Amino acid sequence: MPKFVAPSDPAAQWTGALRNAAFFAYADNYLIDIKFGIIMDVESSRAIRQSEVGASRTMIERTEKTFGIKPEWLVADTAYGSAPNLHFLVDVKGIAPHIPVIDKSRREDGTFSRDDFIYDEARDHYVCFSGKILPRSSGARGPRGDHAISYFSRVADCRDCPLKSKCCPKSPSRKITRHVHEAARDVARAIANTPAYEQTRRDRKEVEMLFAHLKRILRLGRLRLRGPAGAQFEFTLAAIAQNLRRLAKLSLQPPDTAAPCVA
Numbered sequence: 001m002p003k004f005v006a007p008s009d010p011a012a013q014w015t016g017a018l019r020n021a022a023f024f025a026y027a028d029n030y031l032i033d034i035k036f037g038i039i040m041d042v043e044s045s046r047a048i049r050q051s052e053v054g055a056s057r058t059m060i061e062r063t064e065k066t067f068g069i070k071p072e073w074l075v076a077d078t079a080y081g082s083a084p085n086l087h088f089l090v091d092v093k094g095i096a097p098h099i100p101v102i103d104k105s106r107r108e109d110g111t112f113s114r115d116d117f118i119y120d121e122a123r124d125h126y127v128c129f130s131g132k133i134l135p136r137s138s139g140a141r142g143p144r145g146d147h148a149i150s151y152f153s154r155v156a157d158c159r160d161c162p163l164k165s166k167c168c169p170k171s172p173s174r175k176i177t178r179h180v181h182e183a184a185r186d187v188a189r190a191i192a193n194t195p196a197y198e199q200t201r202r203d204r205k206e207v208e209m210l211f212a213h214l215k216r217i218l219r220l221g222r223l224r225l226r227g228p229a230g231a232q233f234e235f236t237l238a239a240i241a242q243n244l245r246r247l248a249k250l251s252l253q254p255p256d257t258a259a260p261c262v263a
């Protein structure tokens with residue numbers, strides 16, 4: 001049950017996302033060809049992360065279906081860096097994610113984190129600093145239900161290990177959990193260390209100008225129509241206006257051709 005409901009528009013989401021006074025809102029999601037600054041698709045959604053991520057998938061699928069265009073890579077912020085979304089991009093769509101990974105596995109207490117263990121993909125086990133193997137558990141999954149696979153070191157290996165105080169000081173052996181879509185997260189991590197990633201992060205800042213333009217010039221900080229359909233209608237009209245403006249600029253100053261990508 002939502003905390004607050006707008007009597008005039010019950011589908012609007014009560015949000016404090018802008019870090020000042022909360023208000024009722026819809027999220028305006030764009031799929032943008034980042035090189036040309038052209039909006040490829042628009043989707044309104046509830047102003048919560050899960051819905052915005054869902055909207056990005058809808059737009060990718062719809063753009064592919066409508067225009068036969070699929071981006072080679074996608075730039076987005078951390079909200080889109082969950083394992084299931086990276087799995088969708090990498091494994092399902094074959095899109096390179098230029099997206100920061102949501103990763104809570106790093107330990108802050110000075111003991112080894114999961115990254116300190118080496119994953120052997122061929123044998124599906126981890127190897128620790130002492131060269132011991134942490135095999136995959138055949139039993140219960142981790143605390144995140146079906147999404148995490150557990151790997152345990154052997155108690156006999158850890159008992160006399162000189163690194164135990166840095167590894168598993170409060171338990172007889174070490175446990176590592178790995179998301180079922182960890183491979184997709186590894187792809188995003190690898191991309192984050194490339195020069196191309198640095199460039200796309202810079203390019204993305206220019207895209208933010210489109211959203212600033214929405215509020216300051218097109219005055220879309222407040223919607224005139226009610227309901228999800230009204231929001232979609234207004235967002236689409238605003239995107240058309242922005243594209244016309246952009247096309248007018250491009251016709252005066254044609255850019256170099258480049259592979260399509262989106263943010």
Ligand code: SF4
Pocket residue numbers: 128129130131132153157158159161162163164167168173174
């Ligand atoms: S405590 Fe166990 S898992 Fe940790 S480094 Fe030593 S042998 Fe490996």
